Structures are given as structure tokens and as C-alpha cells.
Amino acid sequence: MNRTEINEFLKTLDFGSAGKLTLPELLEKRAQATPDAIAVRSPVGSLSFGEWLADARAVAALIRRSGAYRPNTPVLVWVDTADARKVVAAQHGVLDSGCIVAPLDDRLSVAEVRRFAQDVAATAVIASRGLLSSRKDEELREFAPDGLPAGGDPLDLLLFAAQGDAFGLAASVEGGTDRPAAAAPSGGARPGPDDCALLAFTSGTTGRPKAAMITHGGCVQLAERMVNGVFAAPRGGRPVGPDDVIQSPVPAYLPTSIVNTLYAAVLAGCPLSYRGRRFDPEAEEREMALAGTTIYAGAPAHYAMMCQRPASDDSRNARVQVMTASGAPMTAALYRSMRERWPRAAVANWYALNETMVGQTLNFGRDMDLDPTAIGKPVWPTELAVVDESGTPCAPGESGEVLLRAPGQMVGYYLNEAETARRIDAGGWVHTEDIGFVGEEDGLLRITGRKSDRINRGGFKFYPAEVEEVLLGHEGLADAAVLAIPDPILGQDLVAMVVAADDGRAPAEADVRAFCQSRLSRNKVPSRVYFVDRLPRSGFGKVVKKELIALWEAIESRGAGR
Structure with a gap:
């Protein structure tokens, strides 16, 4: 297919056909269609789709050449999110190699990284030199007892192969200004739509994190849902396209960021702006104005911090059309503050878990005006149920556990059959462990707490x-x-x-x-x-x-x- 045909293919991709693609295939098609279009904006520079694919191919080639190469096994990505270009290159390089990407918080200690590696039997860790250099000497020696190799590689990424309970330095990644041609990789495994692409670690707020498995086809379907559903509905159903700019303060290593915004931007062919992991409300609003952001995807805490600051020219000049909130409860007071500060933006509230990913329910428009604390109604094709302790469906207005079922949800927890059986029942329903009810009159879902809380x-x-x-x-x-x-x-x-x-x-x-x-x-x-x-x-x-x-x-x- 030529560029025009590929663009048309991506524009007309629907939920069903999306499930037949892999993430490497999605980026390949985007890079072929619009190679020079900006994919990622960050404070340290931008990355085009063609450059991203080339850098990812350099990472994939390194993985394939190393003794750590085991297709369909996890590779941890532990990269400083201050430069989102390196994060996305490392993550997609793992996917392009045929391995499973397991993204990590860049604030973790070496000991915590080792525990994650043991939990999922990871074959390798890709880390950024700057992140390792900032660690204490005794921690650094556990990864590189002889010290880090001399710098100079533009990508500045290092691969460490698993060696029992430790990791040994394999090599550094070449990339950056002397990028190789982004041709299809030779040799090695190519993932299929039903293969696991991503391990979404649960937050571990009350216990040891678990790794939810999301397939390649599921990830592409979820990106399609964001482009044509969650981001589109609040602005009258208009899908995300190349004229849009998505901005998100959610760190680039988080699975919700990877699926909800990064690959949604790939499908739409628009830029995604990351400011880095450390949230700066003033810089965020400045970026909204400078980048011409049309879609902002954050958490209520991000909006609250921005609304605490006096309104500025950046606030008044923002042309944001949609602001989505998720991850924590929205309050009526915050909703009012957002509407006052950004009167031209539609504000929407959505709900999902790492186990289900992206917007499974959505509250927007008139429903949002009536009750912004509600998290809305199911987004097609999600099915929703509320059940009591015996598993009997609750009547509207009655509280119970919220269950969700939709294509793209996790297929299980990696290497944890017991937890998989506990959270996914025989009918394919994911037990969210959230307590909520559906309103008798408006049909909106409201979350009142966690079973464990x-x-x-x-x-x-x-x-x-x-x-x-x-x-x-x-x-x-x-x-x-x-x-x-x-x-x-x-x-x-x-x-x-x-x-x-x-x-x-x-x-x-x-x-x-x-x-x-x-x-x-x-x-x-x-x-x-x-x-x-x-x-x-x-x-x-x-x-x-x-x-x-x-x-x-x-x-x-x-x-x-x-």
C-alpha cells in the first residue's frame, strides 16, 4: 500500500479489525504513512514517527543479538521519564523484538527492580545510563560491578541480561542521529495479535504488585476505543485525527499512558506531549498553549493543582476541547473549577483498571453536569454488572461489586494462575473489587469504595x-x-x-x-x-x-x- 492507502486504512480501522493488528504493525504503518510527523513532544526535544521506529529497531536488534533474547518473555524497561523519547524507543523496541514489555517506575531502587524481575522471570532489563548514574554506588555495582561503559550512544540505553538473581551488562544501544533505516527486522520472532504485549503491574498500594497480561490485539483495540470513543464522544463524536494534539501528565511508563494516549496517538497520527514524570502545573498549562493541545488526559489531582493557581494567559489561551479525568474520584467542586477555568473544554470522567485498561465507562455532557462524581455508563462493547456477595445481580440503587467484561481486558496475571482464577470468572467477567451501584433514574455507575478498604x-x-x-x-x-x-x-x-x-x-x-x-x-x-x-x-x-x-x-x- 502507498501512503494514501495506509492513511485511509488507519483512518477507517474499527474495533474488530484493530484486534487483528499488533503494536509493531501499527507503528510500522504509521511510520510508512507519515514518517516525518511528530509522534512525541518532550521538554528535551521531539521525535517523529519514522525516528521512533528506527530507534525502536535499534533496541530490538540489540535484544536479538544478546544472550537474553527469549521471544514471548518479559523484558523490564527502567528508563528515566524525563526524556520520553528514550522511554518509548525502549518500550517499543522490546515489542518489536517479539518480547513482552514490562515498564517500571523510574523511581524504583535496584532491589525493587530485582524483585519485579524475579516475579515475572524477566530475561533482561533495559535501563538508561542517566538513571543508573543517579543511583548510589553500592546499588550501581549490583548492575555493573565494573562500572558503566563509556557514554556517547545517543539513545543512552543499556541492556542487562538476567544471570540468576543478578543482571550482567550486555551492551549499549546505538541510535539517535545516525539512525538505521526503519526496515522490517530480519530474524527473530514476530508477535501475533493474541500474544501478550504488555505486563500492566497493579499499583501494589496494599500488597505485592501483580502483572496483568494485555495482548497486542487488545492494546490496538483499546487505542481504537480511545480515538473513536472516549476522546471522541465528549466533542460530539469527532474521532482524534492528525490535527489534534494529545497532552498527558501521566508518566510514560504507566500502562494506562502507553495504551490510552501513546498508541492512540499512533493510530490517530497526532503528537503526544509529555512534560516528564514530575508534575509542574505551571509548565503543563504553558505547554497547552504552546502545543495547541486539543485533548488533555490526566487525573483529578493534576487538574486540582492547576486550578489552585491563579488563571493566566496560558489558561485563557488554551484551545483544549476535551479534558478527561480518571484514576481517582472527581468532586463536584473540582468540576466547577475546571469549567470556570477552561470554559471551552468538555470535561469527562472515565473508569478502568490495569486489568481492564482504558475507558470502560464514561461520564460526559449533560450527565456530567448533573453528577460529576459519577463515572458514567459503559462504553461499547463493555458489559457492566453489579453483584452481591453471592454473585446475584443487584437491582439499580443497590451496592455490590462491580464486574466488567470487554475485549482487550487482561487475559490473566502473568505466572499467577491462582489470582487469575480469583479475578476472572468462568463467564469472562473481571471482578474489579470495587464497590458501587447503578443509579435508579440516570443509569450512571458510582463507585463507593474498594472491598479491601x-x-x-x-x-x-x-x-x-x-x-x-x-x-x-x-x-x-x-x-x-x-x-x-x-x-x-x-x-x-x-x-x-x-x-x-x-x-x-x-x-x-x-x-x-x-x-x-x-x-x-x-x-x-x-x-x-x-x-x-x-x-x-x-x-x-x-x-x-x-x-x-x-x-x-x-x-x-x-x-x-x-
Whole structure:
């Protein structure tokens, strides 16, 4: 096919035909159709689709030449997200080689990387030189006992092959200015649509992360859903195209970022702008104006931090058409702030898990105006069910566990059959472990908590979400999370960890508790309110429960509660 024919093929790709493609095939077609179009924008430079494919091929060639090459096995990608160009080259290079990409947080220690490698029997780790250079000498020696090789490779990526419980340096990747021609790779395995492409590690907020397996065809289908569904519906059904610019503050290593925005941009043929992992609200709004961003995909915490700043020319000049939020609850107050700050943008709220990926439900338009805290209705072809503890479907208005079923969802947890059987039932339904209900009158799904988060305070059972929603309605608070702590009489007691609004007028603890008492039953009012500088959140905006507990324990040990 010539360029025109390939462009037409990509433009008319539907959900069914998307499932027959692999991610390498998708990028190949895009690079053939529009090789010079910008694929990724970052603070350190841009990358065209043709350049991206060439750099990825250099990574794939290195993997194939190394003793670590085992098709259909995981390769960890541990690359500094300050330069998204290296991240996407490394990730796609793994896919192009026929291996499974397992992306990691660039903040991990060497010991944590080793645990992830052991959990999924990874054959290799691709790491960036800059990231390793920033680690302590004793950590670095575990990866490269003889030190790192001399620099000079434009991509600055190093491959370490698995050697028992350790890793040995294999080689560095050549790329950058002297890119090889992006011809189809020779030798090695080529993945099929049903082969696993991506390991989406669960957040591990309350336990050891698990690795959800998403296939190549599933990833392409999910990208198609974003282009023609989630991003399109809020702006009257207009699909994402080459004239759009997608921007996301979600770190490039997160699976939701990879599928929701990166490969959605590949399918659409438009740029994706990453500012790096460390969120800077001022820089984000500046980029919106400079890049001409039309679609912004973030978490509520990102929008909240931007809305705390005084509106600027960047805010007023933004031509964003759609702002999507996910990963954490949206509040009515934040929704109002977003509509005031960016009146030309449609704001949408969507819901998914790493196990299901992308927007499984979507709230937008009139429904969003009526209740922005709801997470909407299923996006075709997702099926939704709410069931009680016996598995019986709940009536509208009744709370139960939320179940989802859709093409593209995980096929299981890697090397973990027991957890797979627990989370995917015989009918193919994914048990989300989220508690929610479907509204009797509007049919909108609302999430009220996690099964594992349910609080039992002296026999009175409830979920943190409803308390957190009330706290976030206090004008003096910018962020809030609720934590159950051990109590010798009640079994569990309730405390709140809050961040004061950035206006120098932090409310008193008694005022916050009084605010809750006026809006909640007495059993749901936190017994203590702790003011902290920030809440520990993941790259996608979710509170990391293990770190929240550690923060509370540290405050208690110092006797520093207010």
C-alpha cells in the first residue's frame, strides 16, 4: 500500500479489525504513512514517527543479538521519564523484538527492580545510563560491578541480561542521529495479535504488585476505543485525527499512558506531549498553549493543582476541547473549577483498571453536569454488572461489586494462575473489587469504595470514599484521604490526612471535624485530622495506601498530630 492507502486504512480501522493488528504493525504503518510527523513532544526535544521506529529497531536488534533474547518473555524497561523519547524507543523496541514489555517506575531502587524481575522471570532489563548514574554506588555495582561503559550512544540505553538473581551488562544501544533505516527486522520472532504485549503491574498500594497480561490485539483495540470513543464522544463524536494534539501528565511508563494516549496517538497520527514524570502545573498549562493541545488526559489531582493557581494567559489561551479525568474520584467542586477555568473544554470522567485498561465507562455532557462524581455508563462493547456477595445481580440503587467484561481486558496475571482464577470468572467477567451501584433514574455507575478498604468502626461498616468526598468539599482543603487505624475498643477507628489549600488559611482541626459532622453521620466523622504537606500518590494520582499508613505512623511516633 502507498501512503494514501495506509492513511485511509488507519483512518477507517474499527474495533474488530484493530484486534487483528499488533503494536509493531501499527507503528510500522504509521511510520510508512507519515514518517516525518511528530509522534512525541518532550521538554528535551521531539521525535517523529519514522525516528521512533528506527530507534525502536535499534533496541530490538540489540535484544536479538544478546544472550537474553527469549521471544514471548518479559523484558523490564527502567528508563528515566524525563526524556520520553528514550522511554518509548525502549518500550517499543522490546515489542518489536517479539518480547513482552514490562515498564517500571523510574523511581524504583535496584532491589525493587530485582524483585519485579524475579516475579515475572524477566530475561533482561533495559535501563538508561542517566538513571543508573543517579543511583548510589553500592546499588550501581549490583548492575555493573565494573562500572558503566563509556557514554556517547545517543539513545543512552543499556541492556542487562538476567544471570540468576543478578543482571550482567550486555551492551549499549546505538541510535539517535545516525539512525538505521526503519526496515522490517530480519530474524527473530514476530508477535501475533493474541500474544501478550504488555505486563500492566497493579499499583501494589496494599500488597505485592501483580502483572496483568494485555495482548497486542487488545492494546490496538483499546487505542481504537480511545480515538473513536472516549476522546471522541465528549466533542460530539469527532474521532482524534492528525490535527489534534494529545497532552498527558501521566508518566510514560504507566500502562494506562502507553495504551490510552501513546498508541492512540499512533493510530490517530497526532503528537503526544509529555512534560516528564514530575508534575509542574505551571509548565503543563504553558505547554497547552504552546502545543495547541486539543485533548488533555490526566487525573483529578493534576487538574486540582492547576486550578489552585491563579488563571493566566496560558489558561485563557488554551484551545483544549476535551479534558478527561480518571484514576481517582472527581468532586463536584473540582468540576466547577475546571469549567470556570477552561470554559471551552468538555470535561469527562472515565473508569478502568490495569486489568481492564482504558475507558470502560464514561461520564460526559449533560450527565456530567448533573453528577460529576459519577463515572458514567459503559462504553461499547463493555458489559457492566453489579453483584452481591453471592454473585446475584443487584437491582439499580443497590451496592455490590462491580464486574466488567470487554475485549482487550487482561487475559490473566502473568505466572499467577491462582489470582487469575480469583479475578476472572468462568463467564469472562473481571471482578474489579470495587464497590458501587447503578443509579435508579440516570443509569450512571458510582463507585463507593474498594472491598479491601471497607471500614468496620465498632460494627458500623462504610467506605472511605464518601468521607473523602465531604472533606474535599471544604474550601480550605486541597487534598484529603481517610485511613482506618487499629483501635482496642472499636476494632478500627477513622482518621483523615489532609492538605491545606494553597492560600495561607489552613482551617483548624475542629473546624474540619465540624464540617464533617454537619454532612455525615457521627460514625463516619474522623476522630483526628492530620495536616500534611502532600499525600503520597502514584503517577496516576491514586493514593498509595502503604505510604499513607507509613506517613501516619511517622506522625504518631513524633507526636505531631494537630
